[in-house]
Amino acid sequence: MNNWNDLQKALVDFRDERDWEQFHNPKDLALALSIEAAELNELFLWKKSEEADVQKVKDELADVLAYALLLADSYKFDINEIVLNKIKKNAEKYPVDKSKGTSKKYNELE
Amino acid sequence: MNNWNDLQKALVDFRDERDWEQFHNPKDLALALSIEAAELNELFLWKKSEEADVQKVKDELADVLAYALLLADSYKFDINEIVLNKIKKNAEKYPVDKSKGTSKKYNELE
Amino acid sequence: MNNWNDLQKALVDFRDERDWEQFHNPKDLALALSIEAAELNELFLWKKSEEADVQKVKDELADVLAYALLLADSYKFDINEIVLNKIKKNAEKYPVDKSKGTSKKYNELE
Amino acid sequence: MNNWNDLQKALVDFRDERDWEQFHNPKDLALALSIEAAELNELFLWKKSEEADVQKVKDELADVLAYALLLADSYKFDINEIVLNKIKKNAEKYPVDKSKGTSKKYNELE
Numbered sequence: 001m002n003n004w005n006d007l008q009k010a011l012v013d014f015r016d017e018r019d020w021e022q023f024h025n026p027k028d029l030a031l032a033l034s035i036e037a038a039e040l041n042e043l044f045l046w047k048k049s050e051e052a053d054v055q056k057v058k059d060e061l062a063d064v065l066a067y068a069l070l071l072a073d074s075y076k077f078d079i080n081e082i083v084l085n086k087i088k089k090n091a092e093k094y095p096v097d098k099s100k101g102t103s104k105k106y107n108e109l110e
Numbered sequence: 111m112n113n114w115n116d117l118q119k120a121l122v123d124f125r126d127e128r129d130w131e132q133f134h135n136p137k138d139l140a141l142a143l144s145i146e147a148a149e150l151n152e153l154f155l156w157k158k159s160e161e162a163d164v165q166k167v168k169d170e171l172a173d174v175l176a177y178a179l180l181l182a183d184s185y186k187f188d189i190n191e192i193v194l195n196k197i198k199k200n201a202e203k204y205p206v207d208k209s210k211g212t213s214k215k216y217n218e219l220e
Numbered sequence: 221m222n223n224w225n226d227l228q229k230a231l232v233d234f235r236d237e238r239d240w241e242q243f244h245n246p247k248d249l250a251l252a253l254s255i256e257a258a259e260l261n262e263l264f265l266w267k268k269s270e271e272a273d274v275q276k277v278k279d280e281l282a283d284v285l286a287y288a289l290l291l292a293d294s295y296k297f298d299i300n301e302i303v304l305n306k307i308k309k310n311a312e313k314y315p316v317d318k319s320k321g322t323s324k325k326y327n328e329l330e
Numbered sequence: 331m332n333n334w335n336d337l338q339k340a341l342v343d344f345r346d347e348r349d350w351e352q353f354h355n356p357k358d359l360a361l362a363l364s365i366e367a368a369e370l371n372e373l374f375l376w377k378k379s380e381e382a383d384v385q386k387v388k389d390e391l392a393d394v395l396a397y398a399l400l401l402a403d404s405y406k407f408d409i410n411e412i413v414l415n416k417i418k419k420n421a422e423k424y425p426v427d428k429s430k431g432t433s434k435k436y437n438e439l440e
Contacts, residue, residue, distance in 0.1 A: 003113040007193050014197055018204060019211045023266040026162065027154040031265055033174065034151050034364065037144035038258030044137040045251055046243040046433035052136065058187060062196035064143065065178055065189065068171060077168060079175065083117050086172035087124055094128060101129045103376035133376040141375055144254065148368030155361055156323035156353040213266035223333040227413050234417055238424060239431040246382065247374040253394065254367035261364050264357040272356065278407060281398060282416035284363065285409065288395055297388060299395065303337050306392035307344055314348060321349045 008073045011066055026074055033067035040064055114189045118179045125180065136184055143177035150174055228293045231286055246294055253287035260284055334409045338399045345400065356404055363397035370394055 015021060040060035043052045072079050093106040102109075125131055150170035153162045182189050203216040212219075235241055260280035263272045292299050313326040322329070345351055370390035373382045402409050423436040432439075 007190065010194065010197055014201065017206050018209050020213070022211075023213045025159040026167070027157070027159040028266050030147070030151050030154055031261060031361065034144065034147035035258045035262050035265065037140070037147040037174075038255045041140050041144050041251060042255050044140055045255065046248050047137070049135040049137040054185065057136070057185065058192045059196055059199070061178060061181060061187070062192040064147075064174075065193055066196065068175055068178065069193075071171060075164065075167065077171070080117065082168045082172040083175055083179075084120065086169055086176065087120055089169070091124065096127050099128050101132075103130070103133045138376050141251065141371060145368045145372050145375065148365045151361060152365050155365065156358050227410065230414065230417055234421065237426050238429050240433070242431075243433045245379040246387070247377070247379040250367070250371050250374055254364065254371050257360070257364035257367040257394075261360050264360055267357070269355040269357040274405065277356070277405065278412045279416055279419070281401060281407070282412040284367075284394075285398055285413055286416065288391060288398065289413075291391060295384065295387065297391070300337065302388045302392040303395055303399075304340065306389055306396065307340055309389070311344065316347050319348050321352075323350070323353045 004069055004072075004079050007065075008069045011070055012073060015070070024070060024074065026071060029067055029071040029074060033064060033071065036060060036063040036067055114179065114182075117175075118183045121176055121180055122183060134180060134184065136181060139177055139181040139184060143174060143181065146170060146173040146177055224289060224292075224299050227285075228289045231290055232293060235290070244290060244294065246291060249287055249291040249294060253284060253291065256280060256283040256287060334399065334402075337395075338403045341396055341400055342403060354400060354404065356401060359397055359401040359404060363394060363401065366390060366393040366397055 015024065040057065040063075043056050043060060069079075072082070094109070098109045099106075125134065150167065150173075153166050153170060179189075182192070204219070208219045209216075235244065260277065260283075263276050263280060289299075292302070314329070318329045319326075345354065370387065370393075373386050373390060399409075402412070424439070428439045429436075
């Protein structure tokens with residue numbers, strides 16, 4: 001097992017055993033995702049990166065991924081496709097010659 | 111191409127062409143992830159789920175996934191492993207008989 | 221006591237008794253604020269507004285305000301001034317005749 | 331003008347001129363607050379605190395405060411009261427002798 005379809009199936013099974021689909025509208029799934037993202041960030045609060053507890057990072061990142069996969073599933077998005085398409089769009093917003101070595105946002109690039 | 115590793119490679123190539131690894135410490139990657147999660151949520155703000163622009167949902171969810179994959183890569187996490195492990199932990203926190211049909215948090219279950 | 225300077229003083233005293241100023245750089249204060257904002261949002265997750273626990277909303281909103289006040293204090297911002305200035309800017313972005321009765325973002329107004 | 335109530339009045343007037351109260355349920359106000367908090371955090375992304383644009387910090391922090399004040403107004407909370415009460419609760423969770431000089435979370439204090 002090495003792809004997101006299998007992970008999505010495991011997540012959907014977990015959800016359906018608990019009859020939770022009734023709560024999982026896209027708006028609340030996106031909200032759940034951002035709450036998990038905040039819990040992930042809390043592991044770095046008042047700290048440097050290397051001081052974060054790696055096992056906890058695993059768990060909180062897994063929660064973020066779980067809601068991202070459930071949200072993608074609810075729209076029947078092809079994850080491969082949406083990520084590769086976004087990389088293409090970002091390549092246009094951030095041309096190599098203008099964005100190399102700078103963290104500036106695309107609307108601040110010269 | 112249908113797995114995490116290939117997407118991670120595409121994202122790392124994009125990053126390295128721009129010499130951005132110097133900015134991508136885990137703390138800032140987690141922060142970037144939560145900012146993208148907020149942009150995803152903004153698509154649902156003041157709206158019902160079905161009123162959100164689906165194309166924009168694709169793009170913002172892709173950005174969330176991109177940072178999640180880059181963060182996992184920076185720690186060399188195995189995505190399948192961390193998500194499946196977290197599902198197991200959640201199965202203990204949310205036993206089917208107590209959590210079926212309710213959206214209560216695990217510490218509020220009776 | 222009825223203004224933010226007195227609240228800021230109470231918060232700074234709390235902080236200084238614990239010798240926490242060393243952790244309170246603006247970047248981490250802003251991060252703490254967004255984590256508290258997520259905890260506030262969690263009270264509404266999978267729910268309608270009226271189902272949220274009002275006492276918990278009080279507590280989480282207070283935490284958000286606390287970090288907002290500490291961040292303002294760290295920059296010596298005048299809260300009155302920054303909020304009133306932003307209202308003026310927003311009045312230009314959202315003219316009454318174009319934005320009345322619509323939740324559209326300013327860049328989508330016609 | 332130097333208190334919360336006057337700022338809340340200015341914000342409510344702005345809202346009512348645009349007939350926006352219909353969108354401002356507590357769940358969406360909390361969501362808006364967290365989106366503004368993310369925009370505030372974006373000013374620090376990939377940067378040290380002192381590299382953030384101070385004028386932009388003013389504007390984004392003002393937006394956070396605006397939604398916090400509108401949310402408090404929607405519940406008719408007394409801001410002084412909720413913040414002072416939370417400081418008292420936090421003083422119990424973080425006793426000076428155990429929390430002095432450490433950034434540990436209350437459930438990790440010994």
